[in-house]
Amino acid sequence: MTYTNEKKLIKDAKRIIAHHNEVSRLKGENFNVFSILNMEHKENGTHSALLGELLNPKGSHLKGDLFLQLFLQTVGNDTINLDKASVVLEKYIGRRMMPTY
Incomplete structure (x- = not known):
């Protein structure tokens, strides 16, 4: 057969x-840059810190809001006032509810 x-x-x-x-x-x-650096287990902390610093208009890169502007253009968001923009890396928004089936 x-x-x-x-x-x-x-x-x-x-x-x-x-x-x-x-x-x-x-x-x-x-x-994956974190795999190359053998840092997979630290991805959340390092990833958030790097992105936060790049998107922060007052970041140490001294490029002002350039990276934030480029990011917002890429995602199609033009409603944020860049003069008042700030970065919060992680913010507690409440308890996560688990779905019930």
Whole structure:
């Protein structure tokens, strides 16, 4: 007894996975600076600090609100008053509710 449908399904799945992996490679989606620096376990703290510093108009980069402007342009938000902008790295917004099913 041959399993033609199953073999075709497995072959198709392998082709789709290979294609997805190639697209990810070409897009650079597998690049992770925290892996390179062997800091995966510190990603949250370092990631937040770096982004916060770049987006902070009063950051040590001395570029004013340039990075914040570019970020807001990229996400399509033009409603923030940059003269009054400030950065808060993490803010407690309340207890997270778990979904009930």
